[in-house]
Amino acid sequence: xxxxxxxxxxxxxxxxxxxxxxxxxxxxxxxxxxxxxxxxxxxxxxxxxxxxxxxxxxxxxxxxxxxxxxxxxxxxxxxxxxxxxxxxxxxxxxxxxxxxxxxxxxxxxxxxxxxxxxxxxxxxxxxxxxxxxxxxxxxxxxxx
Ligand code: DQA
Numbered sequence: 018x019x020x021x022x023x024x025x026x027x028x029x030x031x032x033x034x035x036x037x038x039x040x041x042x043x044x045x046x047x048x049x050x051x052x053x054x055x056x057x058x059x060x061x062x063x064x065x066x067x068x069x070x071x072x073x074x075x076x077x078x079x080x081x082x083x084x085x086x087x088x089x090x091x092x093x094x095x096x097x098x099x100x101x102x103x104x105x106x107x108x109x110x111x112x113x114x115x116x117x118x119x120x121x122x123x124x125x126x127x128x129x130x131x132x133x134x135x136x137x138x139x140x141x142x143x144x145x146x147x148x149x150x151x152x153x154x155x156x157x158x159x160x161x
Contacts, residue, residue, distance in 0.1 A: 019063045022157060023086040024053050024150070025075055026068035027094030033119075041119045042146045049147045053090075056151045060158035062087070072096055072103065079106035088157040089114040090150060097122070097132040107137040113160055115153040118143035 026046065029036060034045035050066045057064035065086065069075050075096065082089055089112050096103055097116070107114050114137065121144030122129040135141050140156060142149040 020061065020087045020161065021063040021065060021085065022057055022154060023078065023082045023089045024050075024064060024066040024154075025078060025089065025091040025093070026066075027075060027092060027096045028070040030092060030094050031068050031070070040125075044147050049150055052147050053150050053154060056154040057158075060154060062154070062158060062161075064154075072100055076102050076106045079103065079110055082112055083110040086112060087161050088112055090117055090153045090157065091115075091134065091138075092117045092119070092150075093132075093134050097134050098129055100133055104133040104137055107134065113157060114138045115157055116141045117149045117153050119146050119149065120144060 030046055033041055033049065034043060046068055053066055054064050067078060079089065091114060093100065093103055093116070116132065116134045116138040123143070139160065142153055145152065
């Protein structure tokens with residue numbers, strides 16, 4: 018069976034392209050999905066790319082990843098800064114996970130400087146736009 022990566026995107030990332038392009042760039046979430054599919058394919062992985070505006074749905078998808086995915090790339094968006102539930106789900110499934118942010122959260126408002134996800138990620142990439150997703154997939158593929 019092909020090895021598989023789960024790529025998760027949190028709230029408001031469905032608005033990419035029109036949402037604060039000076040911060041998040043002009044690429045849409047579909048553009049980013051195409052980059053991820055290509056990167057996963059060339060690394061020999063299948064790629065399940067999803068977005069939700071609902072914390073519980075993201076938690077359910079993380080739980081379901083146990084047994085179906087080999088690794089997770091997640092941009093938890095605003096839930097990075099608030100969600101103990103996503104932290105706990107990632108800790109529970111114990112799959113290698115890389116956290117990605119399009120923007121550099123450390124140069125932004127102080128409330129974005131802390132992430133509940135970072136302590137349960139093997140790595141964190143921020144500030145590189147969509148390239149961060151590609152690098153996360155390459156790093157996970159190497160690790161796996
Ligand atoms: C984000 C950064 C978060 O602080 C913000 O809430 C987002 C997007 C990023 O990709 O830069 O929605 O995760």
